[in-house]
Amino acid sequence: MKKSIFLVFTLVGILYSCSSDDDAQPTPPVTAVNTVQLATDATFGSILTDANGMSLYFFSRDTKGVSECADGCKAAWPIFYTADLTLDEGLLASDFGVITRADGEKQNTYKGWPLYYFANDNAAGDTNGDKVGNNWYIAKPDYSLMYAEAQLIGKDAEGNPINFKSDYTEGDELTFYIVNGNTGRTLYTFQNDTKDTNNFTAADFSNDAVWPVFHIDIDKLPSILDASDFGTIDVFGRQQLTFKGWPLYYFGQDVERGDNFGINFPAPGVWPIANVDTPGAPE
Structure with missing residues (x-):
């Protein structure tokens, strides 16, 4: 009987020891995901995406730094906005800005060009919106013109x-x-x-x-x-x-x-x- 009690306490001690060791294991660090990322596309090279890898776009009609895309246009080209702007290495905070649109919503800009999504991009890496109407272009960080x-x-x-x-x-x-x-x-x-x-x-x-x-x-x-x-x-x-x-x-x-x-x-x-x-x- 004494031996049985001793074995029970020994087993409990071992289990407690293992549990304590497991609890003491370090938690893997969580890698922060930037809200604007630089992705590499096989066709376009470096492009701007959101935190989920969804492509961003410029609209040719936004020549004055304000958005000319409203109503039905906005349904096809949803606006991109984040108040917490964090950037991948290689992007400069000074190149980004925020505008208040005519509809009262806020929108992020890059080098004066408001940023949008394309509703027909279904997955990260899609670039289906480029050259639509000859006035929508994938957002790149380095357009010369x-x-x-x-x-x-x-x-x-x-x-x-x-x-x-x-x-x-x-x-x-x-x-x-x-x-x-x-x-x-x-x-x-x-x-x-x-x-x-x-x-x-x-x-x-x-x-x-x-x-x-x-x-x-x-x-x-x-x-x-x-x-x-x-x-x-x-x-x-x-x-x-x-x-x-x-x-x-x-x-x-x-x-x-x-x-x-x-x-x-x-x-x-x-x-x-x-x-x-x-x-x-x-x-």
Whole structure:
């Protein structure tokens, strides 16, 4: 009997000892998942996703840093917003912002472009929304240029706004054009230039403030643009980017993001915007 009692206590002691050892095992650390991640896509390279790996997008019509996607559009392209923004390595907090939309909801932005999901992306890694309508593009961290779509607005002699169509006649119409990917600033060509030749800029750059030459090293482009259409020329010791042989410029009076006042200065169509329908520059 004494032996039986002793064995029972011994067994309980062993079980208690094992249980205590198990409880003392360290808990594996929980890896924090950032609310905006950098994913690698086989087609697009580095892209922005949410914490669950769902792809994010830019809308070409958001040229002024506010959302132009509402009502039925928002159902197809749900907005992305998180108050607790944490970022993967390689992303800068200074590139992100928050806007309050016309409907009162908040939305995150990246380099001034509001961020969206696509309703037809069903799983992490889907990129079905890219190039839909030629105005939705996968959100990448490193676009050199972006493809915008907006109303062209010039000014009359008194400085009042005038709407222009893509043929530079007065009227209402959305027009596609190329902008700087980082700043959203409109790019122009000059009708008197020839292939790979800047016929505007003075040798001393005394008129550069009016139409500054534009240059950026082309890296990543939205899928509608072809890298082979771009080149670089030398303009009195400075580099200038070309598109289909046309040298590219800013307009000095475009101050705010999304401005395109140069389209009728000094007359409509003298300084056209550039898009995929732009014919090649003449020899």
